[in-house]
Amino acid sequence: xxxxxxxxPDADQSRSGKLGKMALRPLDIVSKGWxxxxxxxxxxxxxxxxxxxxxxYNFQTIGADMxxxxxxxxxxxxxxxxxxIDLSVGFIMGMASVAAALVMNNLGNKYPLIVVVxxxxxxxxxxxxxxxxxxxxxxxxxxxxPFIVTLGMYGMARGAGxxxxxxxxxxxxxxxxxxxxxxxLLYLLPDGRFSFFQLPSNLQGVRPSQIVQLLPFPLILLxxxxxxxxxxxxxxxxxxxxxAIGGSEEASRRAGIPVVRHTILIYALSALLAxxxxxxxxxxxxNGAADVGDPLLIDSIAAVIIGxxxxxxxxxxxxxxxxxxxxxxxxxxxxxxxxxxxFWQFIAVGAVIILAVLVDQAKKQLVxxx
Amino acid sequence: xxxxxxxxxxxxxxxxFGGLVAVDHVSxxxxxxxxxxxxxxxxxxxxxxxxxxxxxYRADSGQILLNNExxxxxxxxxxxxxxxxxxxxxxxxxxxxxxxxNIFLGREKMRRQLxxxxxxxxxxxQHESRQVxxxxxxxxxxxxxPIRQLSGxxxxxxxxxxxxxxxxxxxxxxxxxxxxxxxxxxxxxxxIRTLRNQGVPVILISHNMQDVFAVxxxxxxxxxxxxxxxxxxSETDENExxxxxxxxxxxxxxxxxxxxxxxxxxxxxxxxSDSI
Numbered sequence: 192x193x194x195x196x197x198x199x200p201d202a203d204q205s206r207s208g209k210l211g212k213m214a215l216r217p218l219d220i221v222s223k224g225w226x227x228x229x230x231x232x233x234x235x236x237x238x239x240x241x242x243x244x245x246x247x248y249n250f251q252t253i254g255a256d257m258x259x260x261x262x263x264x265x266x267x268x269x270x271x272x273x274x275x276i277d278l279s280v281g282f283i284m285g286m287a288s289v290a291a292a293l294v295m296n297n298l299g300n301k302y303p304l305i306v307v308v309x310x311x312x313x314x315x316x317x318x319x320x321x322x323x324x325x326x327x328x329x330x331x332x333x334x335x336x337p338f339i340v341t342l343g344m345y346g347m348a349r350g351a352g353x354x355x356x357x358x359x360x361x362x363x364x365x366x367x368x369x370x371x372x373x374x375x376l377l378y379l380l381p382d383g384r385f386s387f388f389q390l391p392s393n394l395q396g397v398r399p400s401q402i403v404q405l406l407p408f409p410l411i412l413l414x415x416x417x418x419x420x421x422x423x424x425x426x427x428x429x430x431x432x433x434x435a436i437g438g439s440e441e442a443s444r445r446a447g448i449p450v451v452r453h454t455i456l457i458y459a460l461s462a463l464l465a466x467x468x469x470x471x472x473x474x475x476x477x478n479g480a481a482d483v484g485d486p487l488l489i490d491s492i493a494a495v496i497i498g499x500x501x502x503x504x505x506x507x508x509x510x511x512x513x514x515x516x517x518x519x520x521x522x523x524x525x526x527x528x529x530x531x532x533x534f535w536q537f538i539a540v541g542a543v544i545i546l547a548v549l550v551d552q553a554k555k556q557l558v559x560x561x
Numbered sequence: 562x563x564x565x566x567x568x569x570x571x572x573x574x575x576x577x578f579g580g581l582v583a584v585d586h587v588s589x590x591x592x593x594x595x596x597x598x599x600x601x602x603x604x605x606x607x608x609x610x611x612x613x614x615x616x617x618y619r620a621d622s623g624q625i626l627l628n629n630e631x632x633x634x635x636x637x638x639x640x641x642x643x644x645x646x647x648x649x650x651x652x653x654x655x656x657x658x659x660x661x662x663n664i665f666l667g668r669e670k671m672r673r674q675l676x677x678x679x680x681x682x683x684x685x686x687q688h689e690s691r692q693v694x695x696x697x698x699x700x701x702x703x704x705x706x707p708i709r710q711l712s713g714x715x716x717x718x719x720x721x722x723x724x725x726x727x728x729x730x731x732x733x734x735x736x737x738x739x740x741x742x743x744x745x746x747x748x749x750x751x752x753i754r755t756l757r758n759q760g761v762p763v764i765l766i767s768h769n770m771q772d773v774f775a776v777x778x779x780x781x782x783x784x785x786x787x788x789x790x791x792x793x794x795s796e797t798d799e800n801e802x803x804x805x806x807x808x809x810x811x812x813x814x815x816x817x818x819x820x821x822x823x824x825x826x827x828x829x830x831x832x833x834s835d836s837i
Binding site: 426427428431432434435437438439441442443445446447448505506 | 637638641653654655656657658662666667668669678679680681
């Protein structure tokens with residue numbers, strides 16, 4: 192492929208003019224909405240084939256399970272939109288989870304739980320922010336390609352995480368951390384009683400399976416973070432400039448956008464969100480380990496790409512990334528219900544990534560022809 | 562013209578790159594509401610001259626006066642803040658954004674949300690963009706589409722509209738029609754006339770003599786870093802301008818070739834290329 196092909200994939204489109212644009216409409220809907228369609232087809236398919244898939248509790252589980260990968264993917268969305276890539280988020284997440292676990296163990300059972308949680312969160316975010324800032328500084332100021340910088344940081348964060356944890360997973364000993372990480376907002380008992388945040392005190396005569404648990408905490412955190420990111424990207428100057436830099440860095444610079452500062456902020460944000468995922472991991476699994484985020488890296492990039500973002504920057508939305516993450520999580524979850532060997536998940540998700548890009552390319556060819 | 566103050570005065574501007582004198586003591590004036598064509602062969606120094614005015618280069622000596630005030634720009638941003646807008650041939654636009662996002666790029670209008678947050682004021686920017694585009698008689702079918710979906714001429718129009726919206730005192734256009742088809746070229750020339758009628762002076766750098774003769778009021782011809790001449794369009798013709806461009810030694814040749822106007826005469830006499 193020539194460089195010019197990459198830079199202006201839609202150059203020919205300009206010639207199509209008014210007529211081409213009108214003919215494009217239904218095509219546009221299919222190309223933009225294919226991920227929605229695919230998601231719906233997946234849900235219908237698993238609902239029919241998988242016993243117990245179509246169930247509010249299972250959907251809650253999917254939501255809570257996808258929280259880690261989606262929070263990471265949200266940060267990756269900003270990076271990819273700006274025309275970059277961040278390969279270091281997986282190990283940044285691990286570093287943050289180790290830091291949070293260490294701090295929680297240190298303060299645990301001596302201070303109120305809320306203090307322990309907040310201190311762990313602060314430690315995780317602070318530790319994760321450093322590699323993010325270093326990424327941004329080297330990419331924006333020294334103009335080293337993001338792929339190289341974050342690949343280097345991938346290794347450095349990996350090493351730092353293992354050094355921090357002494358090479359072993361750090362098990363969280365503090366009471367109550369796991370209850371928060373796995374807690375629900377609302378509990379309903381069959382006799383009509385209910386409570387917020389924790390189980391009602393008197394559970395005599397109630398079987399655990401009769402308790403209705405609604406809105407897991409990780410899902411609530413996820414929804415809040417998604418809403419903030421969607422607002423940031425679509426409503427603020429920060430979001431507009433992210434698109435602008437992804438569209439044309441040169442034009443952005445000429446328009447007076449502080450490209451260097453903005454790029455640093457984007458990589459810092461990406462690292463911060465990965466760190467948040469790390470702290471959330473520590474609280475859900477009462478454990479911090481340097482390599483917990485590694486398998487999530489590919490899924491998070493996949494979510495962004497399946498969601499319709501362009502790897503060349505400038506195209507993509509938060510909603511798209513949410514759908515991309517949903518597709519991945521539903522494939523993973525649904526295959527369990529079909530009792531299929533979990534290793535098939537990797538094959539299925541990999542195939543969807545390629546499919547997503549194929550659809551994108553087919554769309555562009557159709558657009559050029561019209 | 563004598564009683565009208567010039568918007569831009571360039572006095573004795575001089576610039577050299579090592580041993581090569583790119584611009585050799587050039588002076589010129591630009592008055593409100595006129596289109597001035599800047600012509601010259603490759604390497605004649607017109608790009609260097611323009612880059613000093615637009616803030617991309619610093620002059621070694623000489624003065625630039627904007628509205629009678631001496632100015633000195635160290636970046637194109639500074640020049641832009643003072644109202645000198647340069648429209649580049651490679652279009653300084655973000656093709657993934659729509660027209661209004663491009664017009665307000667880097668200068669977005671914000672509004673308060675819930676009294677705390679600053680958010681983009683999309684309706685305002687859409688409205689203002691629509692107005693400035695209408696004012697310039699630019700028709701864009703769907704303002705919300707990314708400008709990648711627009712034609713080259715429409716995109717050129719968007720960058721001109723941006724300059725107009727931000728109250729450019731002086732517009733510099735570097736080969737604005739180079740990448741366009743014929744109908745689009747005509748549209749851009751029309752736009753230049755509209756700008757002139759609204760009082761915005763335009764410096765038009767072009768290789769296309771027809772373009773310049775179609776819209777310019779005056780031409781300034783550069784040759785080998787110096788100003789070779791300055792003519793009112795009404796008082797000159799293409800032959801004279803070409804003679805000025807190539808110099809006396811070629812003028813005879815030009816006269817002989819007059820019957821074959823399609824012949825292009827190219828000289829490679831200087832090291833500096835316009836692409837610097």
